[in-house]
Amino acid sequence: MTTGNPLPGPSTPDPTPYPLDQLAERGDAQARALVLKDRVLSFADLRERVSLLAGWLAGQCEAGSRVASWAAKGELTCLLPLAAARAGLVHVPINPLLKHAQVAHILADSGSCLLMGTKARLQTLEDGDLPQGCRAVDEAEVFASAEAAAGCLGPSDSDPDALAAILYTSGSTGKPKGVMLSHANLWLGAVSVVDYLGMSSDDVTLAVLPLSFDYGQNQLLSTWYAGGCVVPLDYLFPRDVAKACARHGVTTLAAVPPLWVQLTEMEWPAEALASMRRLTNSGGALTVELVRDLRALFPEARLFPMYGLTEAFRSTYLDPDLVDLHPTSMGKAIPFAEILVIDDEGSVADPEEEGELVHCGPLVAQGYWQDAERTAERFRPAPDASTYGGTAVWSGDRVRRDAEGLLHFVGRRDAMIKSAGNRISPQEVESAALASGLVAEVVAIGVPDAQLGHAIHLVVRAAPDASGDMEAELKRALARELPNFMQPHVYHWRETMPLNPNGKIDRTRLEQEIGA
Template sequence: MLLTMPHQPDPALRPLDHLAELAGAAGRGDRPALVLREGTLNHNQLRQRVARLAGWLAEMVPDKGARVASWAAKGEVTCLLPLAAARAGLVHVPINPLLKRAQAAHILADSGAMLLIGTGSRLASLEPGDLPAGCAALGEAEALAAAEAAGREMGPSAADPAELAAILYTSGSTGRPKGVMLSHANMWLGAVSVAHYLGLAEDDVTLAVLPLSFDYGQNQLLSTWYAGGCVVPLDFLFPKDVAKACAKHGVTTLAAVPPLWVQLTEIDWPEEARAPLRRLTNSGGALTVDLVRSLRGLFPEARLFPMYGLTEAFRSTYLDPALVDSHPTSMGKSIPFAEVLVINDAGDIAADDEEGELVHCGPLVAQGYWQDPERTAERFKPAPAASAYGGMAVWSGDRVRRAAESLLYFAGRRDAMIKSAGNRISPQEIEEAALASGLAAEAVALGVAHPRLGQAVHLVVRGAADEAARAELPKRLQRDLPNFMQPQHIHWRETMPLNPNGKIDRTALQAELNQEFAQ
């Protein structure tokens, strides 16, 4: 199927759970679909397991549109729930397994989850009041055993593709994580689009190393299954584990974020791990020129796909692998089903080489933020008059420019979001944790350029200067925040710089740290 842009949604558009039916319906049902520790499921078995899990979910949570959360490492539950929940008429809320209790409790409360399925250790960390009223909690094995015992298989849904299918929580520049609402159509068309431009096929094997709570990570499953291929989920401890898995499973498709790519280029790759690789995909931060060269040298036969995206619109652009060597810093052009416009400060289409805001239009645009009309109105606005799609668009806040051959280049962001190791981090979350400790009177979290992480988290605090406090604050943050939010440096100050309005001068602090830690 050839997809072009602008392009209206495929008339064969179906609910998300129909992805599980595609391979078997096309006569590929005996091909492997999902490699788990317990064994491998072929596409026929995948269809059956989705149908059985959906049937049990519909009995456990009979209210259509209710939220079902998962908080676990990669396993059968986390892989099947995106399709099974959709089939049962429910809304899946995946929680990043790296998050700690406080963040998970916020997501559960904010989404109003009625069921949580997770690993025992994570469920045991919850405290009284963390589960919303009426929310049940079950371990992964318990849930799968109950679904198997119930034996009820639920057929493909007839849901309207515009219905809500998932809420993915993502950090913003301020406040707690916000839930991005994705419809069946958003996720279905995302799978179709990626499978198309990556050229995925039924003999492809995707190593899923990214968290399944991210849109980029979840699409590893959906686009591969749309193409009839196989997914190998991997929770790795060391970069060498990735190379070993590639060799063991004959991996053809590997997706990562820049900090992981850096680590992967620093290890030895045996020929049996490199040879099967057909494509490498990157998002969650830009690749440096040096990193592009390292990847091209290490994997000369693999096609490299640099990509840009945001959860509110899934993905906007990709760079054709044929242009990577000649335009290594470009974001590329729009993906199928996406319309990407560059709007200048006057509200018009920017001229070539004129900087403007990236505005994403079309059917990949999410439905807004869950129960947050104020923040939805800030980011989701009517599409510019020049849009071929119209309707609502995502105004990204990212500054870009369109250069020769209509290729896009990233210029910067307007907000204070920290992007570290592929994670979007809210400074306010870190600041709130520091203040809640009672050890800091004021706190400012900032991102400082880092060669491996993209940005490292720095925390500037004013508070008790005694050694006990300085030793205790990192411990408190380690307890209350996930690892990827931990400050690499905590800077203690007797006073904070103030701007003319009497507020902490974040710009001055940023400039000071940038100079001190200049690479």
């Protein structure tokens, strides 16, 4: 399809998808679009560089081929989502924290014809890691080659339903699987986020999350849809985030709970607090205590708790005006998403009745790359009650909808701990431990037990100001808050929690370490 400018503005969420590369055509030509370490790109520069990169990419592989990137945040990784789409290729962003064996799996599984990465990372590849027909290119050579070729491509007329990207999950349930996203999925995700966050052209987003993560990549796409500026940051320490917020006048900061915990435990420059308009959270639920800490640290910023899954990008958000009253709620559906709660008989659950969250609508991905079996498990016909119909994502997450229409997370069907005949939500145990004020981070895990079925193991990191006999105090606190059958049987104290490549607590690693 061919489109003309101006495209619909962020003030009215337009359900019409466009080719993804046309995000480069938005924004005032002289306005800042991307702040790099050594220079700043205006929107005019962004258009020129996307055009140049797309022209070079089109000469490297046939249309529809997959091209992978394995590098830190920079010009290449930020522009590739648009440039690959313009060239008619499918972008496969690989988390820069992954090691060569995981990269080899992704390259082989996706059938990528090209891997662009930093020299140091490419040098870690071993014989056989690059599949036949795939070649590696140092990212430093990409733009030099593109400039030498001087072949530019203008905005495409790609079918919005065409495949634009394959995002690989972190592999918490086995080998990473690739989620197929179309131009429409990514475009409408950007439109939706801009609408409910209320973003505008004077916004500055600090992109701290991995660009291989759907939530991380949307930091780019939604900001550019709004005509705003992105500041990509690979941070070593939490204080680097605060310093960058102050230096660049950041208005929008997205993070996952483990990072928020670290950020609330440090001092912030006054100028960083003054510019902040909104905080967004996904990748795990906020606790009552963390909401309290964020609201105290950023009293003028609007806090958006969100829920999402890579298979449908984002599903719900909680209106900031409701955060103080309902701090643990998932909120309601975002624009372009229809969220149903389906009971075990396949009907829409009654208010306060537990059921499975089912996501319907145009944000639903196209399935798992070359994996019909797992696609059929999660991507199934929408329930009869759906107004969208078509294919829906059956999340596996258990939720309930209250009388006010707000959703609340109960637990994952496959993560529920079954102990002494009781179904126990790990999140409920974790929330009680956090509410004690004695711990900063906690994970509840069910470990096989001959008598109980599963024994509850609690892995905890103490609060910074905690002292004394922490385990005894925590046991007393949990005894006050939880019934006997929910009391942890074993405690594991840690100085730090392991994190997966997306910055979330690595539950799979913890399970392996304690023998779950």
